[in-house]
Amino acid sequence: MRNVVTKLPTVEDVAKVAGVSRQTVSNVLNSPGIVRETTRKRVEQAIDELKYRPSAAARQLRTRRSSAIGVHLDPYSGGISGVLLDRFVHALTERASERGMRVCVYSARTPEEEMERLGALIDGGEIDAAVVTGTFYGDPRTGWLTQKNLPFVSFGRPWGGDDVFASAHSWVDVDGAVGTAAATTWALANAGPRVGWFGWPSDQGTGDDRRRGWQEAMSAAGASGPVFEVADDVVAARQLMTAALAEDGLRDRLDALVCVSDSLAVAAHLAAADAGRQDLTVIGFDNTPVAEALGLPSVEQSPELVAAGALDLLMGETGTVVAPLDSATPAEHVLVAPRLVVREPALHR
Amino acid sequence: MRNVVTKLPTVEDVAKVAGVSRQTVSNVLNSPGIVRETTRKRVEQAIDELKYRPSAAARQLRTRRSSAIGVHLDPYSGGISGVLLDRFVHALTERASERGMRVCVYSARTPEEEMERLGALIDGGEIDAAVVTGTFYGDPRTGWLTQKNLPFVSFGRPWGGDDVFASAHSWVDVDGAVGTAAATTWALANAGPRVGWFGWPSDQGTGDDRRRGWQEAMSAAGASGPVFEVADDVVAARQLMTAALAEDGLRDRLDALVCVSDSLAVAAHLAAADAGRQDLTVIGFDNTPVAEALGLPSVEQSPELVAAGALDLLMGETGTVVAPLDSATPAEHVLVAPRLVVREPALHR
DNA sequence: GACCAAAACTTGATCGTTCAAATTGCTGCT
DNA sequence: AGCAGCAATTTGAACGATCAAGTTTTGGTC
Structure with missing residues (x-):
């Protein structure tokens, strides 16, 4: 041939x-x-x-639409949490191609570098919209994007705004409090009344939101339990929990631990096993492969739903092109309720 | 404003x-x-x-180059292994943007669907090159791409070809045998002579390659050890290993296990702990967060090196555009040597 | 069959860049 | 001075699609 x-x-x-x-x-x-x-x-x-x-190029040149969505790939942190974002990117790609959109990924190490990269993509007409992930307190990116007049959605609430629901931009997020509340309720029913919280130091964001769910579920049940806080590191968390179980004689006064992440859950599980409490109910958050492998229950975020929600906000529920920014229509929001994945504790007795 | x-x-x-x-x-x-x-x-x-x-579009229309590379995102399998590919995509994105290239990801559930998607991207002039991952025995994609005349690199050797090094297309891969050999040698030196293999059923590909490394290192040392095979599933693998440790009285006649994946390593580690052999040296493959969390040693694939290699093959070592296919220059290959990440076994006594 | 409006189809212009070829300016050599 | 040769710059055309504004066809009504 x-x-x-x-x-x-x-x-x-x-x-x-x-x-x-x-x-x-x-x-x-x-x-x-x-x-x-x-x-x-x-x-x-x-x-x-x-x-x-x-020809994509000719069409793009004439219509001034690229049919592409830009997505930032967060720097690989070597931890467990990255998995969640990867699932999100994955789901977004699938949903987008169902709607005739492509996904263009880019990477950057700092918000400044990210804005530089995004600026080139926007001004070059390479993307019609952007999805920013991992918003944080005082995030400069959202304001910048709004000013650039590019349609975008953030995965993550605009933490720290005066009124979250009056936010100037659209966002999708997972309702962490609902997830930890479900975990707490389940623990109260299946393990006992003494349910502790294992979280990150206060961060005005995700971590506090999740802790609130535990707090509220405990109050509602008229129960209370100890609180532990540590950074998201398996080794450090394990040491802390090992010490806690030993020192306070806490070992036998705890029925379950609701954790802010799977990393901490793994640490707690290992520490509990060290202390001869393999039976301690430990619930994680994110439902990563680690939790699956160890058979730990965990709160599943359903990044697939988040991705679908992000596209709905950008393109409308059935649209096939990105809706142009219109200061008349207010920004919208999607809060996805997570779901507790219950696992057989008998597995690792 | x-x-x-x-x-x-x-x-x-x-x-x-x-x-x-x-x-x-x-x-x-x-x-x-x-x-x-x-x-x-x-x-x-x-x-x-x-x-x-x-304007990217105008340039693309005129030059017939898009400066974009297409990368397939494999379906999220819910397991541990996906992490590796995500790291690869990530690294590829970083390296590509350093060279003025963008990365366009797409998803597909079957090779046929993938070729359909790729066909649209190629004919639409949206990508200059492609990277295909997870090649398998009898993969239809590589031949199809060659015929389409699109520059591409596969992450993964063309398994099953008559002579791998005479392959018609470029590829990058990790030398699995070198990795498992290193793991085996280390285990022989640090744990003892009775080093077993825990792998997948024969697959004419990755799994066999990795087993070969263990086999050769054992032979070279004049040692031998048992072989276990099971699919890449933590629960099933754990059952099998628990049974094996009990039945054959193997419990005390094993110094270490070299595993084909972190999934199997986790399973083996849990089974060993169940049997009171927390001290059993278990070495994984892929160095995923799970291995890190449990403190298991594992073979690190360095997807960053693989990504850099892939770009070198597509663009030359310093080039800034994708080299056009030229039947005169032969296809090239890069084999990355993995590296054993040793972890402190004392951590999880 | 004449007429009209709506539907169906066609034509010229345009999006912003780079290629190919033409033009201008400069330097040194005879 | 004249001119070759090269460097620096300019000009017209093209890439392949869609928009906007035209023209033709269709079908219904009297």
């Missing part, structure tokens, strides 16, 4: 074969409704015959 | 400000060498002043 690099067919070529004009071919592709049935069939056949595919 | 959507500046605008022609501006951007120093400075200043950024 000769490997001839023939010129790719264009609308013009298709038009010639189908005996119509350029524009009619274009219409068959973009607004089939306005083309007569018989003509459409003829054009479609010509398209198949020539194996025609529209 | 009024939110005026002013027309973005074009080469023409820059040219006017700098008092030169379109083409000279273009030259400053693409071949600065042929522009006189003083002129270049003037143009660069005009660019800064207007905050000009070239």
Whole structure:
């Protein structure tokens, strides 16, 4: 087979074969409704015959739409939490391609570098919208994007705003408090009344939100339990928990631990096993492969739902193009309720 | 601040400000060498002043290059192994943007669907090259891509070809055998002579390659050990290993286990602990967060090196554009040597 | 059959860049 | 001075699609 690099067919070529004009071919592709049935069939056949595919670049140049969404890949932190974002990116890619959109990923080590990268993508017309992840207290990116007038959604609430629901931009997030509340309620029912909290130091964000869920569920049940705080590091967390179980004689006065992350849950589980309390109910958050492997129950964030929500906000529930920013329509929000994945504790007795 | 959507500046605008022609501006951007120093400075200043950024679409239309690389995101399998590919995608994105390339990800559930997606990207001129991951025995994608005449690299050898090094396409891979050999040698020196293999059923690919490393290191040392095989599933693997340790009275006749994956290593570690052999040296493969969390030694694949290798093959060691396919230059290969990450076994006594 | 409105289709212009070819300016040599 | 040769710069055309504004066809009504 000769490997001839023939010129790719264009609308013009298709038009010639189908005996119509350029524009009619274009219409068959973009607004089939306005083309007569018989003509459409003829054009479609010509398209198949020539194996025609529209040139993305030409279309993009003319329409000023790229049909691409930019997504930041957070720096690989070497920990457990990265898995969640990867699932999110994955789901976003699948949903996006179902709606005729592509996903363009980029990386940056700092918010400043990220804005530089994003700026090039935006001004170069390479993306129609962006999804920013991991928003934090005082995040400069959201304001910058708003000012740039680019449609975007953040995965993560705008923490620290005066009124979260009056936020100027759209966001999707997981309702952490609902997740930890579910975990706490389940623990109270299945393990006993003495349910502790194992979390991060106060951060005005995700961590506090999750802790609130535990707190409220405990109050509602008229119960109370100890609180431990440590950074998201397995080794440090394990040491802390080992010490705590030993020192306070806490070993036998604890029925369960609700944890802010799977990292801490793993640490707590290992520390408990060291102390001869393999039976201690430890519940994680994120449902990462680690929790699965160890058989620990964990709160599942459903990044797939988050991704779908992000696209709905950008494109409307059924739309096929990114809706332009319109200061009239207010920003919207999606809060996904997570779900507790219960695992068989018998597995690791 | 009024939110005026002013027309973005074009080469023409820059040219006017700098008092030169379109083409000279273009030259400053693409071949600065042929522009006189003083002129270049003037143009660069005009660019800064207007905050000009070239339109990706227009450039792409004219040059027939998109400066984008397509990468498949494998379906999220819910397991541990996905982490490795995510690190690879991540590293690829970073390296690519250093070389002025973007990364466009896409997803597909089957090879057929993948070829469909890729076909649209290729014919639409959206990507200049592709990276395919997870090649398997009899993979239809590589031949198809070769026929499509698109530059590509596979992460993973063309398993099952007659002569791997005569392969028609470029690939990058990790030398699994070197990794397991290192693990085995280390185990022989630090744990004892009775080192077993815990792997997958024969697959004519990755798994067999890794087993070979263990086999050869054992032979070289004049040692031998038991072999266990099971699919990559923590629960099933744990059951099998628990049974094995009990039945054969193997419990006290084993010094270490070299495993084909971290999943199996975790399973083996848990089974060993159940049997009162917390001290059993268990070595994993992939160095995922799970191994890190449990403090298990593991073979690190360095997906960062793999990504760099893939780009070198596509663009040359220093190039800034994808080299066109040239049947004269033979396909090339990069084999990355993995590295054993030793962890403190004392941690989890 | 004449007329009109709506539907169906066509034509010229345009998006912003780079290629190819033409032009201008400069240097050194005879 | 004349001119070759090279460096620096400019000009017209093209990439392949869609938009906006035209023209033709269709079908219904009297």
